[in-house]
Amino acid sequence: MFKRCNRCGATNLAFKNRCRRCNVKLNSNNLLAFSLAFCGFVFYIPANLFPIIETNKFFINYTNTIIDGILVLWEKGDYPIAVIVFIASVLIPVLKFIIIFYLVYSIKFRKCKNFRFKEKLYKFISVTGHWSLLDVFVVVVLSGLIHSESIFVRPREGALFFLIMVIFTVLSVMNLDLDELGEKCGYSRSKNR
């Protein structure tokens, strides 16, 4: 009977297409969400293969991929930072892809089992998704901090691929709508209770 607008929280009649208050579309496009996530996945591969950062110390060049950077931190004994970067740059993106594909699959094929768990997964990717930008911003900060002729840090192409991947996945999550699955499964929760 009623539908809550995800953007402004207004109460709308369930059959309305747009929110009465902020005019945003009430029904999201899950196919678009899938397409965006797939594009993000395509960019995730070069993001891990190409170096993300280049360090030059007295004319000796090093390049690091995301995984290299984490291993260097771990070997140096910076375990908490290594774990934070690992979670933000590796674990969250991978989990995000798995969750988005799983949710789109569930919506498309009306897989109603564990709906509450799916809601939690959706909330997880909505909250943590953009934290994958952490590694990109670390590169930006280090580049801005250290840039002389003899010592400098520069971003490399991996950072760009990674950034594009995060943008695609953030947009994908914005377009994902679990309410559609709720309605299909009879969890149109206001009716259900």
Added chain:
Amino acid sequence: MDLKNIIVCSKCNTPHKKRKLLKNEIAKCQVCENILYRPFPALKYILFSYSFSAFIFFVLANLYPIIHLDVAGYKGEFRILEAIFYIYNQGYVFLSLFTLFTIVIFPLALLILTFVFSFFVIIDFKRLAKKILIFITVLKEFVYIDIFFVAILVSLVKVFEYGEIMIDIGMISYVVVLLIFIYLYRYIDIYYYWEMVDV
């Protein structure tokens, strides 16, 4: 049936009838006990003063250096805008523009819009305030200064052992801006902003 007087629980979608709350009351969902709404009596004044304060600190955070670094004779400093221009000059145009928009332009626009929005609400000019709020609602999703702050801390840990690090006025200002941002756009749900202009 007036939809303005009905609130749907964000967790379980159960509709409830709204009523005015007393100062320390919190409205909870009857079914799942999720918080539906709480009173924010002086919200328009909070937005007005906090957004103005954050604006001043944001300007300081961008004008002054955030960190100073001293590594074996090399003295470096980190300023947000300089870092962005450096990356731009290295040929990473997209990366620099993305950083510029999400770390500088969008937060600045958000603060200015919030200030103008609260001003229009105070003078009871709600139709225009509503139009501004549409921009605020969209922009707040693309402001990443919290992630950027954590990135600064991670970078500090990475360069910590190589030399001496000093934090500057920019860093202190940035922390203040960050705290105000968290309060205005993370702690206070955008729903309460919309409730002020639901005419």
